[in-house]
Amino acid sequence: MRKKIGVLIAILIFTGIPLAVKATSENGNPNIKSYGSIIYKDSSGSVELYAEDIAFLQEKLASVPDEIFDPVLYSHVHEWEYINVNKNTHTRHCAVCGSLYDIVSAHEAATSRACTITYGDKDYPGYEKTCRCGYTWKVEMYHNLIYTSVDATYHRLSCGLSGTDYCSGLEAKDSEHVRTASPVDETHHQSVCNFCLIEEIQECVFDYDSFEDSENPTQIIKYCECGNYITEPKESVSENDIGNTEDRSDETSQTEQLESVSGNQTETIQGGKI
Ligand SMILES: [Zn+2]
Ligand SMILES: [Zn+2]
Ligand SMILES: [Zn+2]
Ligand SMILES: [Zn+2]
Ligand SMILES: [Zn+2]
Known part of the structure; x- marks a missing residue:
């Protein structure tokens, strides 16, 4: 406890001296000295002392371990070593300080x-x-x-x-999945996801696209997404269309138009295959 009082006095001296000088020079009264918030001058000019502040300071000092005032702590260069190293933390230790001052911290x-x-x-x-x-x-x-x-x-x-x-x-x-299909036989394809590469053999579904057969206008070619196709006779509605077309085929210009359309369709079919 003597040490603590010593520290208290030391604090008062260190913090008090400059304030005392300041107070003296400002007030021009060398008899009144102010020592910070603990010793002060009240409105009537008399010097007072806050008992609460003293108690507060004593309470604060009481929480500081006595060992902190041991001069040995301030008279050696710490020899840090790291002990109790585990997956998350290490303990910083100085043999001179003793284990009381060990610090556990996370790795950095x-x-x-x-x-x-x-x-x-x-x-x-x-x-x-x-x-x-x-x-x-x-x-x-x-x-x-x-x-x-x-x-x-x-x-x-x-x-x-x-x-x-x-x-x-x-x-x-x-x-x-984002799948791409490629044929394995005429009626089946392998469907592979572009990302996870999951594979599946599926039966072809010929509803991806359809075109009139350029070589046989009575036939329609139906494609699966994989490129496989089937050829089927055109349905009745389509046959009527063909009939109309044939009626007009006497006119050369229209025949040319029809051929040019067929040409375009062939190109599109090739595009579809790609
Ligand atoms: Zn040390
Ligand atoms: Zn570490
Ligand atoms: Zn996938
Ligand atoms: Zn990660
Ligand atoms: Zn297919």
Whole structure:
């Protein structure tokens, strides 16, 4: 307790002297000295002392451990070592200070360098970080976005390292497959998602597009999205159209028009195949 009173006096002296000088010079009365908020001059000019402030200061000092006043703390260069290093924290320790002054804190990257993270037979670009305590850990350089199939309709976009300590966390998003079909035989195609690469053999559906057969106007060619097609006789409505066309075919100009239309259709069919 003596030490604490000593500190209290020291605080008063250090903070009080400049204020006392200031008060003396301002008031021109060398008999009244102000020592900050603890000792002060009231309106009548008499010097007062706040008992509450003294109590408050004593209370504050009481929360400071006695050891803090031990001169040994201020008479050596700390020899920091890091002990109790675990996945999340280290403890900074100085043997001279003693374990009372140990500080537990989270690792902080003192250095960082590019590295490769190998996880599940795959390599990912990352950073290897090292704390002052020597603990090293790796984090991904950026999220490694991958699509995985959820079901026949949806795939999920997520980070290839999500759920591991390498990844800071990424909310997964579901969206529908974007499929491309290619024929496997005349009536089936393989449908593959451009993103998650899910594959499925499907029966062709010939409703993707249809054109009149340029070589046989009574026939219609119906295409599946994969490029497979079937040729069918035109339906009755189409046959009526053909009849009308034939009626007008006497006029040369119209025949030419028809041929030019057929030519365009052929081109379009080729385009459709691509
Ligand atoms: Zn120390
Ligand atoms: Zn550390
Ligand atoms: Zn990630
Ligand atoms: Zn997909
Ligand atoms: Zn198909």
